[in-house]
Amino acid sequence: MNISDSGGEFALIQRLARIVPGTDTRVVKGIGDDAAVVQVAPAPAPYLLITTDILVEDRHFRRAWSSPEHIGEKAAECNISDIAAMGGAPQWMVVALVLKATEEVDWVEGLYRGLHRSCRRHGVTLLGGDTTQGPVATISITLLGSVAPHHLRLRSHARPGDLLLVTGPLGGAAAALALLEAGHTPSTYLMDKHRTPHCRMDVAGRIACVARAMIDISDGLGSEVHHICEASQVGAEIDASAIPLHPDVLQAARTLGCEPLTWALSGGEDFELLFSIAPERMAELEQVGCAIHPVGRITARQGGVLMIDRNGRRLPLPGGYDHFSRGPAHSDSNQGERK
Ligand code: ADP
Ligand code: MG
Numbered sequence: 001m002n003i004s005d006s007g008g009e010f011a012l013i014q015r016l017a018r019i020v021p022g023t024d025t026r027v028v029k030g031i032g033d034d035a036a037v038v039q040v041a042p043a044p045a046p047y048l049l050i051t052t053d054i055l056v057e058d059r060h061f062r063r064a065w066s067s068p069e070h071i072g073e074k075a076a077e078c079n080i081s082d083i084a085a086m087g088g089a090p091q092w093m094v095v096a097l098v099l100k101a102t103e104e105v106d107w108v109e110g111l112y113r114g115l116h117r118s119c120r121r122h123g124v125t126l127l128g129g130d131t132t133q134g135p136v137a138t139i140s141i142t143l144l145g146s147v148a149p150h151h152l153r154l155r156s157h158a159r160p161g162d163l164l165l166v167t168g169p170l171g172g173a174a175a176a177l178a179l180l181e182a183g184h185t186p187s188t189y190l191m192d193k194h195r196t197p198h199c200r201m202d203v204a205g206r207i208a209c210v211a212r213a214m215i216d217i218s219d220g221l222g223s224e225v226h227h228i229c230e231a232s233q234v235g236a237e238i239d240a241s242a243i244p245l246h247p248d249v250l251q252a253a254r255t256l257g258c259e260p261l262t263w264a265l266s267g268g269e270d271f272e273l274l275f276s277i278a279p280e281r282m283a284e285l286e287q288v289g290c291a292i293h294p295v296g297r298i299t300a301r302q303g304g305v306l307m308i309d310r311n312g313r314r315l316p317l318p319g320g321y322d323h324f325s326r327g328p329a330h331s332d333s334n335q336g337e338r339k
Contacts, residue, residue, distance in 0.1 A: 049145040
């Protein structure tokens, strides 16, 4: 059976994880969160965080729409976003490149200028990597970071009664991509969301002090809510009317005759954070110093994972992006450029 027919990306990862069961007691969290967590020294030493993400040409970026500097910066930000989602600080990066022999040196240098811009912003040191020849330009980044044990925020930390919040408007990157693919010119706001998304390291540490579960929104809000619910063995209710959408996303939806919520729920690449918090700790969020948007709540597992639409109807919450799925939910115009 092929990957698409056997349940897609996440079913494949589960199958692979069963082949390599771990016995190392220093592993605090292996496969199944935004980054792996390892205890390298006795408490209270920080935990080591490890994450990897790959960008493939014409799948995750297109030269026509992004400069090499944009692509490099985005490659770094999407990895740093996974460390932010654990409540940690990014530290060290290694970069593996697949390039054609005919590749322009200028393009590769531009990629590194973009990587460096993001690394400088977040205090990350690029330590090494690997370079080889192949048919499709591919950038694979592995990022190491650290987190104090009491700041670690796992997908499995949510509890019924928690509120669910996001750190910013959603759907912008997917709206930009849909406009570009339809031959329109996105607004500057949307183009920036697509080309140079900035992960939320600026607020992640302060949120980690008060949140329970946390995850970054790389595959759409729907996917990330499902991940938290599966890992925490809970249900959730998302209020469709509470999902923050930028006016330019609404305008893009009018231009294309689309439902903007689909971009927020299944579009991906927003790199905002989704987190759960006990209601009695909500007042402490004021210290975070940025707009935080309540989008729903965690419920008991039996309640299921639901969305309450604008008419008060309770529907199953749509999932997000899966790199191997087929069918109507994933065959829209956005396919072809997401993490
Ligand atoms: P994210 O979107 O946060 O980067 P992913 O959806 O890529 O997370 O991965 C989910 C989990 O599955 C992570 O813990 C990741 O390390 C793990 N994973 C993904 N691909 C593989 C693989 N080929 N082998 C082992 N683990 C994997
Ligand atoms: Mg992630």
